[in-house]
Amino acid sequence: MQRLFTLIFLFVCAQSFGQSPQQSQLKSWTEEYWQHGLNLLTEIVKMPNDAVYTEQIETNIQWCEQQFESRDWSYERLSTGGIPILLAQKINPNANTTILFYFHIDGQAVDRSQWDQPDPYIPVLKEKDESGYWKTIDFQRLQSEYNPEWRVFARSTSDDKGPFAMFLTAWDVLREKENLPDYSVKVILDFEEEQGSPNLPDAVVKYKDKLAADLMLIMDGPRHSSNLPTLTFGARxxxxxxxxxxxxxxxxxxxxxxxxxxxxxxxxxxxxxxxxxxxxxxxxxxxxxxxELSEQEKVILAAVPDNDEAIQKRLGIGRTDQVGNTYQESIQYxxxxxxxxxxxxxxxxxxxxxxxxxxxxxxxxxxxxxxxxxxxxxxxxxxxxxxxxxxxxxxxxxxxxxxxxxxxxxxxxxxQAFRTPLDSYAGDWLRSAMNRAFGQEPIQIRISGGSIPISPFVDALKIPAVTIPTVNADNNQHSPNENIRLGNYREGIQTILSVLTEPSNK
Amino acid sequence: MQRLFTLIFLFVCAQSFGQSPQQSQLKSWTEEYWQHGLNLLTEIVKMPNDAVYTEQIETNIQWCEQQFESRDWSYERLSTGGIPILLAQKINPNANTTILFYFHIDGQAVDRSQWDQPDPYIPVLKEKDESGYWKTIDFQRLQSEYNPEWRVFARSTSDDKGPFAMFLTAWDVLREKENLPDYSVKVILDFEEEQGSPNLPDAVVKYKDKLAADLMLIMDGPRHSSNLPTLTFGARxxxxxxxxxxxxxxxxxxxxxxxxxxxxxxxxxxxxxxxxxxxxxxxxxxxxxxxELSEQEKVILAAVPDNDEAIQKRLGIGRTDQVGNTYQESIQYxxxxxxxxxxxxxxxxxxxxxxxxxxxxxxxxxxxxxxxxxxxxxxxxxxxxxxxxxxxxxxxxxxxxxxxxxxxxxxxxxxQAFRTPLDSYAGDWLRSAMNRAFGQEPIQIRISGGSIPISPFVDALKIPAVTIPTVNADNNQHSPNENIRLGNYREGIQTILSVLTEPSNK
Known part of the structure; x- marks a missing residue:
């Protein structure tokens, strides 16, 4: 009897969720399209993107405009005191919900002499050999083989061109599968993030109306060190x-x-x-x-699979500050x-x-x-x-x-800090999408210890904001030999597919 | 009646002290010979004396040997691991007391560009003009004029060739006046003091017998900032x-x-x-x-005419550490x-x-x-x-x-530190000489706050040691524009005259 009710409930849910593709569908679409995605990644990282050189950035902006143009989006440059911001939109006339995705396209400066490849902007595929050394392999091998542990090395593969390439890939999948979002999508591209986004706060105030949305998704940063699907609800x-x-x-x-x-x-x-x-x-x-951390919040923090002992061993510390009882608790203060x-x-x-x-x-x-x-x-x-x-x-x-x-x-x-409640509508909505993509609860980070320069953006727009990190934590972000793990690139596409197919009106 | 006793007492004292010349005699001898002394000073400072350059030092050693030779002293180089030490002696066959005088002949390095004269080793005479600027004047003016505030500028005029030139001058006076000391005199010349006297401690142990004496007088360093005659009984x-x-x-x-x-x-x-x-x-x-500072010691410390308020104003401090009640007390710890x-x-x-x-x-x-x-x-x-x-x-x-x-x-x-008791025989003896020279008690510093590299010497010889500083405190020691005030040069000669004429057997 109970089983029957469950079946009816699932049927009703499926109805009210529209045509939401399930995990196996998302996975097979990803398998089908990820090499197209890899081509996009290869293309985008080939453009040097140090925001100290505005001519480098101009090339990147034009490339991005071209991408939106070819996908039939509207777009415009929002002028700031410095390098412009690019706002692109795909309005769904039937929707009354808008979701704003944030990416940044500029990258950290490179010291070419420190990289184990001829050019930090020419991506190479690498495999770790038995002695732990990253050895270059031919991209051609991907025609017949796939190993999630292989990695693409180049500046901004993870921070943050990779996630934008994943997004374009996911969009292309859904356009071809005629499964585009039931909500309007805005994308904001920042070209000065590695400079601390100095012009962003003023620009947000100036263009508040154009940027208006119901939820902001920050598509940047690495997953939890366990490399499991992660949602981060704030930053100090x-x-x-x-x-x-x-x-x-x-x-x-x-x-x-x-x-x-x-x-x-x-x-x-x-x-x-x-x-x-x-x-x-x-x-x-x-x-x-x-x-005040409630018992419920402590449970959420305790659910994060940190290994305090391993952290202490890695840092070489015989004790920790006693601000919180665990690593996650400590960063709530x-x-x-x-x-x-x-x-x-x-x-x-x-x-x-x-x-x-x-x-x-x-x-x-x-x-x-x-x-x-x-x-x-x-x-x-x-x-x-x-x-x-x-x-x-x-x-x-x-x-x-x-x-x-x-x-x-x-x-x-x-x-200042920002933090979106885990038990908010935004939290429920994203957990639902991630559950559908991976068949399990994501790791939920209540607040990240580090600070991100886009929090003034979040504060100015006064909308909930959640970070959806996709890349591997050991990606050498900000350092030589930045990379993205193939498994993360594919799961990142799958993550974005789930978000774009999550019904807004459930 | 009382007056008669006083006269008899003074007569007896004069008898028992031998032919000790009194203040007016010492002063007139100094006036008679000080220009001879100035010639010696001019000659000695003209030799560069940076101990980093051993050839410079060799010239200085030979000059010193020549001075002792011409005054009929015996002398010898004591070899060390580095630059030798020069020991000179004038034994008085009738004496059973020996006093050892310490000087150093090397000087701090010079940065010629920072000096307000063409050559730091070519002495110039200067007068302070109304705007406080030191203006060069002709040495010829000393033939007819004398101003104690005029100064001779050159490296080592104060630290420490000046005191050695005073000593030679005083010796020449007493030789001509047939009033040589009633004790044996040893002079030790250090040529590596500004390098921290790295070879001195070992040398002292090695040549302990040759250096044996009853009292060591360290002829280095500036007087108390009041510029009054000073005796310093130790160093931290x-x-x-x-x-x-x-x-x-x-x-x-x-x-x-x-x-x-x-x-x-x-x-x-x-x-x-x-x-x-x-x-x-x-x-x-x-x-x-x-x-433990006894009441008597506190009285001695309080007698030093420090102006704590002026020191604090100069340092720009609104309070002092409370280790002692006064500046002098603080450095006893x-x-x-x-x-x-x-x-x-x-x-x-x-x-x-x-x-x-x-x-x-x-x-x-x-x-x-x-x-x-x-x-x-x-x-x-x-x-x-x-x-x-x-x-x-x-x-x-x-x-x-x-x-x-x-x-x-x-x-x-x-x-380590050294400190000779103020109420020792050495203290009494030196106070008596200084009183005779200046008609007043010297300022007595129980211990100086700073450290001097010859204290291992003092410790090794295990004899009382007292510093007799003669030069002005504002002599720019260790800095560009080192100088000696003419008044200090003359009073320095007078001080050494009083010490050399102080009877050892009173």
């Missing part, structure tokens, strides 16, 4: 501060003034030590305020990280002096609960509570004599 | 340590691992902060053990000074990482009570009490995983 933001403490106006002889002139490196150490406890938890009152420190000279240059200044660079990863203005006001209060007078530029002679302890505080908020 | 020693803390094996992305991978700069800050309190006092138990600190990158090079290491350079000024071995053992125990595992080289993978907190400690003892 980032702010910085520089703290400088002051000793004597000029470095002084440590014999004459050691025990007399206050040492700025000691002052800085005392100040930094006062900010965090032995377990690496920030001890500034209120710093973690507003962050804002950080306060000393990323650099300097006072006078060390090593062979060390001199017997009391230094004049000591400086610490601190970065703060933000979560949605931690408004950076609030954090900085807590930090300022804490610093003052330690007896410091805060200045914004180097202290005058009068200030030096007036205040026993002085610190210069310079701060900058780069961009 | 020096030891160093380098502390390195460890985070992840390689720098890690601060987004991915901030809040998870322990930060080595925080660890270092916590460790350093644990070593000293808010007032700059070392909080390691036992660090100041054995140092060992220091623990962070002289340099480094972790990853700062400024434009700053990167969003958790650094792999953090490093602090620390110097420790020693006093006689603070055996450096004992201090290092206290520091080690303190570090271990903070939960650190101490290693001597970079930790292995196994150590990294085994110990939650690791610090690498490298230490070196350069040389």
């Amino acid at each position: 933001g980032i702010a910085q501060m520089t703290l400088t403490t002051f000793g004597p106006k000029l470095p002084q002889h440590s014999g004459h003034y050691g025990n007399y002139a206050p040492n700025p490196a000691l002052l800085l150490s005392q100040l930094l030590a006062s900010m965090k406890d032995e377990d690496g938890q920030v001890s500034i009152p209120g710093y973690y305020e507003g962050i 804002p950080s306060l990280n000393i990323r650099g420190m300097r006072s006078a000279w060390v090593g062979p240059e060390a001199r017997t002096i009391v230094p004049a200044t000591a400086l610490a660079e601190v970065d703060i990863r933000l979560v949605p609960e931690s408004d950076p203005e609030r954090l900085f006001s807590l930090i300022r209060k804490h610093i003052e509570d330690q007896g410091f007078h805060i200045v914004e530029s180097d202290p005058s002679d009068e200030e030096r004599l007036q205040y026993p302890k002085i610190v210069k505080l310079e701060s900058k908020i780069s961009y | 020693g020096i030891a160093q340590m380098t502390l390195t803390t460890f985070g992840p094996k390689l720098p890690q992305h601060s987004g991915h691992y901030g809040n998870y991978a322990p930060n080595p700069a925080l660890l270092l800050s916590q460790l350093l902060a644990s070593m000293k309190d808010e007032d700059g006092q070392v909080s390691i138990p036992g660090y100041y053990e054995g140092i 060992p220091s623990l000074n962070i002289r340099g600190m480094r972790s990853a990158w700062v400024g434009p090079e700053a990167r969003t990482i958790v650094p792999a290491t953090a490093l602090a350079e620390v110097d420790i000024r020693l006093v006689p009570e603070s055996d450096p071995e004992r201090l290092f053992s206290l520091i080690r125990k303190h570090i271990e009490d903070q939960g650190f595992h101490i290693v001597e080289s970079d930790p292995s993978d196994e150590e990294r995983l085994q110990y939650p907190k690791i610090v690498k400690l490298e230490s070196k003892i350069s040389y």
Whole structure:
């Protein structure tokens, strides 16, 4: 009896979902078209794309325009203070839902001498031999063979031209199979992402109406290190501060003034030590305020198949900061990280002096609960509570004599965090698509530890945003020998197929 | 009646002191001979004396030998591993007391482009004009004029050829006046002092018998900043340590691992902060053990006319470390000074990482009570009490995983302190000479804050040693435009005259 109900339920679902192709269908389409996709990938990565050189980028923009043109999309360049953004659209007149896909087409600079291939922009296919060395093989072998572990090496294969080539491939499949999305699609292409997308936030505000959508999908970044299908629902933001403490106006002889002139490196150490406890938890009152992980959220975080022991072994650390109980829990909180420190000279240059200044660079990863203005006001209060007078530029002679302890505080908020709830409509919708593609729940990352420069974009549009990473985590992104694993390229196409065929009106 | 007793007392004193010339006599001899002394100074500084160039030093040695030869002294080169030491002697067959004078003849390297004169080895006479600029004047003016504020500019005028030229001058006066010392005189000339006297400690041990004396007088360094006649009874020693803390094996992305991978700069800050309190006092138990300043000693320290307010204004510090109540008291204690600190990158090079290491350079000024071995053992125990595992080289993978907190400690003892008691026979004897020369008590420095490389010499000979500084404190020692003030040159001759005429057997 129960079985009958189940069958009826599945039938009803299938009806209401329209013609959603199932896993086996998506897989066979992918197998059929992926070599077409590989040709697209080969073609796109051959164009150098370092955004420092605008002429390189112009070639890339024209290529992208040509792709949309040939697929009967409308497109336009949105001018910014720098390199334009390309907005392409395929409006479905029957739809009242629009989904915006984000890709970036520029890539990191290349140091040709560091690559194990003649040209970082001429892709090569490689296979790992028994000794673990990546050996070039002929692309021709793909005519008769397929090994998911083989990889294509070239700049931007993973970051981020690969995902765009997957998208074009998936679109071509669905056009030929007459299974195009039941919603309108917008694609935004960023050509300055590796420069920190400096013109994006202003452009988003300026072109808010054109970019309007119900959901934004960020098609960038690597999957979870397990390489299983992944959805990432947010990214931490980032702010910085520089703290400088002051000793004597000029470095002084440590014999004459050691025990007399206050040492700025000691002052800085005392100040930094006062900010965090032995377990690496920030001890500034209120710093973690507003962050409560429910039991349900802890279950979601615990479901991520991290291997904490393996991470610690790889990093060579005998303990971890105790901000959260696990790696995933730890990144749900804002950080306060000393990323650099300097006072006078060390090593062979060390001199017997009391230094004049000591400086610490601190970065703060933000979560949605931690408004950076609030954090900085807590930090300022804490610093003052330690007896410091805060200045914004180097202290005058009068200030030096007036205040026993002085610190210069310079701060900058780069961009805030974003996080889309897992239990939102967007979350349900994407999980449904991924389940259909792979027959299993995706790994769900509540928020990623790192920050991405497109979060101002997300914040400005005020729509839910989710990252769909597809590439392998060991892709050497930002480094020489960037690559994409063939298995990831194929599964990436399959992922996008599932998203494009997910009914919007279920 | 009282007046009569006083007269008898003075008569008796004069008898028992032999023919000691009084202040007015010393002054008139100095006025008579100081231009002869200036010729000697001019001659000696004209010889370049950078000990990096042994041929330069050879010229200086030969000149010195010639000076002793012409004055009927015996002399010999004592070979060392490097440049020889010159020992000269004038034995008084009737004396059973020997006094050893130390000078060094080598000088700091010169950067000719930084000097306000054509050649740092060709002395020029200068007068300060109304705008505070040092203007060259003709040496000829000294035939008819004398201004104590005029200065001779050339390398080593103050450090340390000037004092040796004063000594030769004083000797010539007393030879002509038939008032040579009633004790035997030894002179040791060091030609590698600015290189840290690397061969001196071994040489002293080797030639201990030849160098034997009852008192050593170190004729080097500047007077107290008040420029009043000064005696310095000791110098702090020096030891160093380098502390390195460890985070992840390689720098890690601060987004991915901030809040998870322990930060080595925080660890270092916590460790350093644990070593000293808010007032700059070392909080390691036992660090100041054995140092007790008696009320009498505090009176002596308080008698030094330091202007703490002026020092603080010059250094631009609104408070001082509270190790002692005054500047002089503060240097009676060992220091623990962070002289340099480094972790990853700062400024434009700053990167969003958790650094792999953090490093602090620390110097420790020693006093006689603070055996450096004992201090290092206290520091080690303190570090271990903070939960650190101490290693001597970079930790292995196994150590990294085994110990939650690791610090690498490298230490070196350069040389120890020396201090001759003020209330010793040597102290009484020198105060008597200085009183006779200037009609007032000299400033007495119990120990100088800085360290001097000849303290191993003092330690090896195991005789009392006192420094008799004569030159002006603002002589630009070790810098371009080194100079000596004419008033100091003349008073320096007068000082040495008083010492050479002080009876040894009173």
